[in-house]
Amino acid sequence: MAPTVRDVARLAGVSAMTVSRVVNDQPGVSAETRLRIQEAIAELNYAPSKVASSLTSAKTQLIGLIIPDVSNPFFALMVRGAEATARKAGYRLLICNSESDLRLEREYVSDLVAHRVDGLIIAPVSEKSEAHLAGLVERKFPVVLLDRAVDSLDCDSVALDNVDGARRLVAHLIVLGHRRIAFITDPEDVSTGRGRMQGARQALAEGAIEFSDDLVFHTRTDQIGGYRAAQQIIGMAQRPTAIVAINNLIAVGCIQALRQADLRIPDDVALVCFDDIQLQAVVAPFLTVFDQPAETMARVAAQLLLERIAGNVGRQARTVTFPGQLIVRESCGAKLPRSHWAR
């Protein structure tokens, strides 16, 4: 099949070792020999097997990236950021979509370990991910948590300042006059949801509004989840005047449900969410969102991981928190000039 060092060595009339030296730009090879070997390499179209060198070096130059779903623009940006940073350091990314499924995630983790990736960046499904991550962290396998933290895990992590973000987002609704605000969030064991609910409660408290558990809906963090939760909200006796969605997909599901119920946004119900919707924001700026610097966050996560892999950093876990920004558009009901609209 593919030529090996030995094939090249034979053709160049040297030993495999000398070829290896040339391939790895090591000193101790005469200019003449080096040239001869380079010619042989070119002639045979020789490409050194990283599989073999991984075996000896115990490094694969591979990084695993586990996220819920690439097709969510938020995570797609993260993939791009992580990939770019990894590439510049000579690493490649193995991408895995956990589909927010704990089992699938566990499967991916163990498979990545079997593939001997040098490190792992993961946006864990939930707090429960701790079960299959704890072992790695204990034996000091390089792991960086992205977007979602897991308290019991003593490892590097990069995330949004969820508490403050939610506080600002909800405070904005309160300023606009909303008192009865519903929240659609994820199952209770995810750090982002917990942090955001905490921030929301702060904002409510600051606005002297009583918090009610009846207005908090836990659901899947996708369009379906948002759709169903919105349906429940729509059916409430005392309907909320605003909805806060924990992420963009849930917000989209809400829009579908509200539209189907012939309710106008924001006139009948205001709607805001976390995570911007990239192109959407340009084509028809509609949703008021709390935007996260997804790509940058992933870049930083990759950077932290690379440092871990290189081993040039103390064992102390590092936590990087990003502020994010509130982008006010129309779905919240704020009165804005419409000049920037396409029509």
Next chain:
Amino acid sequence: MAPTVRDVARLAGVSAMTVSRVVNDQPGVSAETRLRIQEAIAELNYAPSKVASSLTSAKTQLIGLIIPDVSNPFFALMVRGAEATARKAGYRLLICNSESDLRLEREYVSDLVAHRVDGLIIAPVSEKSEAHLAGLVERKFPVVLLDRAVDSLDCDSVALDNVDGARRLVAHLIVLGHRRIAFITDPEDVSTGRGRMQGARQALAEGAIEFSDDLVFHTRTDQIGGYRAAQQIIGMAQRPTAIVAINNLIAVGCIQALRQADLRIPDDVALVCFDDIQLQAVVAPFLTVFDQPAETMARVAAQLLLERIAGNVGRQARTVTFPGQLIVRESCGAKLPRSHWAR
């Protein structure tokens, strides 16, 4: 470091070979020994190294996927489709963003080969990608072209029926009364652009409209490219009444330019493009698009590749063409009921 077969063998009091048999579910091991070995595996937390087994089996269970940019929703969907199909077959995906940069793409290709991926799915930058792909195809390395074809390459490929798609999209504009239609497309050496321009010319011919090269703008297939091209179009003495963008990003760039020039869509200029914008389509259905089944296309590409890898298919290259669908919304100027709008 990580335990090896030998560690397990020692603990279980057997040979490495017997452990290997248990790990790979091979017959010829007594139930008793098997149990003992399984216990040892559990105790040591042993995970067989795929690096080592890749070396012997000459298979890595890895597939390379090269696309221009994951953060384009169109390609993100493809990543998801390819990854899901690969995973079900026990393969993992190495993801690479070529950034439409031929050099970077070449670098990726050779690196993936060095990593000994079992196959490669690629949405090539352009016809020029042939240079670094031809070698692979010749030596029968499994390659599947996705989205964009390269004529001179005799390998499997999956793509949209670009000619027919463009024909229908442009025909729609003609029906709406447009006679002076501008096209923003990619550099001339990309199959999608060529096919789409061909379809466009067919539609024009069928509408008895003369084709003019002055109305074709070649540019980068991203937002910037669309923005610049639209600026040129806006400045034309005889301004076109409609613009056809070769992809969604270009369309978004157009929207920016048009908006900046205070031109309304579609009243002043109609705008249509290829590739839908996922969530956008739900939040505020505005752009009339020719949508491609991106995820399915990628699933099929992965399937073709897996078959190639398995070797259970003739050497004849296979070409799968998808029809796609015209989704009429507002940016084209068609009169539609607005009931489905959020506001």
Next chain:
DNA sequence: TTGTAAGCGTTATCAC
């Protein structure tokens, strides 16, 4: 049923 030996392609080590 179980074990031995050799080899996959590369490289670290030490000798020439």
Next chain:
DNA sequence: GTGATAACGCTTACAA
């Protein structure tokens, strides 16, 4: 400068 040897962790082929 260059090369022989062993080792990385696993598995195929063969032997016991």
